[in-house]
Amino acid sequence: MTVPSDSSVDARTYVLDTSVLLADPQALQRFDEHAVVLPIVVLMELEGKRNHPELGWAARTALRQLEHLRLEHGSLTIPLPVNEQGGTLRVELNHQSTAGLPPTMAADNNDHRILAVAHNLRLEGYQVTVVTKDLPLRLKASIVGLDADEYRNEQATDTSWTGFVELxxxxxxxxxxxxxKEVDL
Structure with a gap:
């Protein structure tokens, strides 16, 4: 992994947790010029939610988007373009050591694995922010000195074509x- 260059000083690295993609499967494209990192555990959690009665659609939609990116660009472990503003996405397989975190944050917890990825990327010089809908995860991130934001973009109105018209x-x-069972309008 290379340390960010001076030209990317303003660009941030956003480490997302599963709750973001379950709230907004389009979230991968919504971080403008910034880098989005998905710890591998997020994919595992999405896989586990595929058949959930309420969250399954969002999990499957996010997984299909990742599959589309994989087919279009190849490996998901290198930064891939995801929007017109220069934003990128990659899946992080490494940086999972919890050695720099408090002993109570062992790697046996998925939230702690996500925090470990963010923490280790920060140690490499990246400007890291953990993004989550999960309040306890934001609190834990803050406790270990990481920036953490609540994801709120799903509240924005999506103006893309849905196939439905209100009349x-x-x-x-x-x-x-x-x-x-039908009418002509």
Missing amino acids: DVEPDVIDDLFAH
């Missing part, structure tokens, strides 16, 4: 729809 119609059109 105002007269009540008799709704009655016809229920009676005939």
